Amino acid sequence: RKEVEQDPGPFNVPEGATVAFNCTYSNSASQSFFWYRQDCRKEPKLLMSVYSSGNEDGRFTAQLNRASQYISLLIRDSKLSDSATYLCGSGAGNMLTFGGGTRLMVKP
Amino acid sequence: EPEVTQTPSHQVTQMGQEVILRCVPISNHLYFYWYRQILGQKVEFLVSFYNNEISEKSEIFDDQFSVERPDGSNFTLKIRSTKLEDSAMYFCASSTIYEGQTLYEQYFGPGTRLTVT
Numbered sequence: 404r405k406e407v408e409q410d411p412g413p414f415n416v417p418e419g420a421t422v423a424f425n426c427t428y429s430n431s432a433s434q435s436f437f438w439y440r441q442d443c444r445k446e447p448k449l450l451m452s453v454y455s456s457g458n459e460d461g462r463f464t465a466q467l468n469r470a471s472q473y474i475s476l477l478i479r480d481s482k483l484s485d486s487a488t489y490l491c492g493s494g495a496g497n498m499l500t501f502g503g504g505t506r507l508m509v510k511p
Numbered sequence: 512e513p514e515v516t517q518t519p520s521h522q523v524t525q526m527g528q529e530v531i532l533r534c535v536p537i538s539n540h541l542y543f544y545w546y547r548q549i550l551g552q553k554v555e556f557l558v559s560f561y562n563n564e565i566s567e568k569s570e571i572f573d574d575q576f577s578v579e580r581p582d583g584s585n586f587t588l589k590i591r592s593t594k595l596e597d598s599a600m601y602f603c604a605s606s607t608i609y610e611g612q613t614l615y616e617q618y619f620g621p622g623t624r625l626t627v628t
Contacts, residue, residue, distance in 0.1 A: 437616065446602055446619040447554060490554065497542065497559040497567040499617060504553070 406430075407493050409502035417510055420481050424505045426491030427473045435494040436474045438465055440487045441504060447490055451476070481509045513537045515620035517603050523626045524593055532588045532623045534603030543586045544604040544617060545578065547571070554602065560586065593627045600624050 406429045416422050428436075435454055439447035451458050453474055457466040464477040474491055488504040516535045524530050536543050545557040558568040560578055575591045586605075590597055604617040 435615070439619075441554075444600075446621050449616050449618065452616055497561070498556050498569070499544075500556060501554040 407491055407500050407502035409489075409491055409505045411503055411505060413506040413508050415508045415510060416481055418481060418483060420509075421477065421479045422481055422507060423475055423477045424489055424491075424507075425473055425475050426502050426505075427471075428491075428493040428500075429472065430493060430495050430500070431472065432495045433493040433500075436465075436467055437492040437494070437499070438463075438474075438476045439490040439492060439501075441490055442487050447501075450489070478507075481507075483509050483511065485509050513539075515603055515605055515618055517601075517620040517623050519623060520621065521624045521626070523628065526595060526627055527592050530590050530593055530625065532590075532601050532603075532625070534586045534588075534620055535584050536586055536603065536605030537607075537618060538584070540605035540607050540618075542566075542606045542608075542615075542617075543578075543580070544606075545588045546602045546604065546619075547599040548602065548622075549599045557588075590625075593625075595627050598625055598627045 408427045438450040440450045441447045451465045453465045453467045462479045466475045486509045488506045490504045491502040492499045518533045543560045546554050548554045556569050558572045559566045577589045579587050600622045602622045603620040606615045606617045608615050
């Protein structure tokens, strides 16, 4: 069975902190990887794609380690508005498999 | 900014009834998907659709489910005889291109909350 695993958290951090999430995937055929953000009872919103070793977009950095089959997401200078659940997804063929998500709560 | 839309936002139905969930993907996208998320659980892949046919489906997508693109804009998911355990949020997604084994970014609609009583 092709699984994606994430620490469910919650990660409680103060504003301005740096926080990192990891995600492991079991399907060695996966070629594309994504981080989505999901707010309570809303749809997943694409945050970042990771096609090679990594990607950076402002305060967000994603890294891929194919040998160990994990993807990480680093958030620098956390904002209150970053509070959400972060979903890791791995893609193989025409199918995206999600982890259960990691909940982040940023406190003032 | 173009977005995926879904109707209705909430559907309540009785067990055994048929429901049709509707989606309008982003206009220049070619690949379409349905996912479901039972409350408190993972987002689960159901099916992908390209060029008027199913390209991949999960174990969840059994004979009670079907998909259709009845015209140039709509993409529908039909559940023939709903069960209590079909209660979930159903998300439609679309993506623009797919080459070989690389899956391109999928954009999700706001979802339809299906409640089966």
